Amino acid sequence: MAKRSETPIEERDYSTIYFVCSALLALTTFWAVLDMIWVRSPWQRTQVQFNKMEREQLVAKREELIAQMDQNGYAELEKNLAAAQAELQSETYQKALADSAQVAHEIADAVQAYRFAKSEADAEYYLFKEAQYHNDTDAYQQHGQKYRADSTKAVEWKAKWDDAEKRKLEIQTSLNGYRQKITETRAQMAAMTKEIDDLSFRIDRINERSIKIQQVVMTEFVKGNFQNFINNVDRCHTCHTAVSRKGFENLEQPFTTHPSLDTLLKIHPVERFGCTPCHDGQGSALQNAAFAHGEVKHWERPLLRGRFAYSGCNKCHANEL
Known part of the structure; x- marks a missing residue:
């Protein structure tokens, strides 16, 4: 080879x-x-x-509230709503609808006739006064008669208009009585399901929530080794997602709510100050908990624990302590 x-x-x-x-x-x-x-x-x-x-x-x-909702008479409200909606198909309601349409036509006709009669009366009144000014007796009498006749027509049509408006109001009151039952029942149902709807909305938002790094950058917050101020980057609430939210007090770390949410976090919001200014640790690290807590070689400020957990306050409040 x-x-x-x-x-x-x-x-x-x-x-x-x-x-x-x-x-x-x-x-x-x-x-x-x-x-x-x-x-x-x-x-x-x-x-x-x-x-x-x-x-x-x-x-x-949500399931608990749905069970309570059935006990609070939601099914009865559904029956009432169905009955109220069925009344909209009744002969009485349908007749009221037809009467409403008819009276609307009558009002439109009366309004148009009134305006025409009023316009003609105004025109005859102008001619009547003009004849009076020029001492034209024949024209004065002729236009005076037409003016009075047109004015009478206008008054008659105005009366018909007013009468139709009254009947319209009566019919609308009757129709609103049917509709009011539906509106009130729906309002009661909406009030009963409001909290459930809010929970459903929150669940949908969780499903749409993106997985991302939560970061706070505090400009010129700490002193570097050369006595110059440098930025501090804090990503702690990337994992401690519920630290500033109520309702998770009974969960274990890192999912629990901060124990001083209504006091310390109220004036030191995480979204502005982060966590490391108070509790130390390596706030920018995300690789694992040991890195993030600063429990690694060469990191000088590991996470404060136990009775020292709040001992970092003197960094900013030395004069108050």
Whole structure:
């Protein structure tokens, strides 16, 4: 067998080398993707877990309210609504609708006739006064008679108009009586389902909620090693998603509500101050809890725990302590 060095370059077999290189490239690519979406991103799973817990909590509460709603007479309201809607098909209601349409036509005819008669009366009055000014006796008498006749017609049509308006009001009152039952019943049903609808809305928002890093940047907040002020980046509530929300007091970390939500967080909102100014830790780290809590080599300010949890206040409030 000829030595490889004796084989012309264009005839040499590189398939093994290409295969090994391709396999290494595929493995490193797979490792890089896995490292990015899994190893370095536990916070994504934390948010998914919290969303699941919150969704289950809201669904359970909604089911409880639905059960209570049945006991509070919601089914009876549904029957009342169906009965009120059925009345809209009754002969009395349909006759009132027809009368309403008829009286609307009568009003339109009366209004038009009144306006024509009034316009003709105004025109005759002008001619009547003009004849009076010019001492034209014949024209004066002629236009005076027409003016009085047109004025009488206008008064008659105005009376018909007013009468039709009264009948319209009576019919509308009758129709509104039927509709009011439906409106009131629907309002009672809406009041009974309001909290359920709110919970359904919140559940839908959870389903649409994006998984993302929550970050607070405090400009020139801390001093660096060279006595210069540098920015402080805090991402703690990426995992502590419910820290500033009520309703999660009984959950374990990192899903629980802050115990001083109504006092300390009221004047130090997480969205503005983050967490590390008070509790220390490595606020920008997301790779795992140990990194985020600063419990790693060379990090000088690990998370304050136990009776020291609130000992960071003197950073800003040294004069008050």
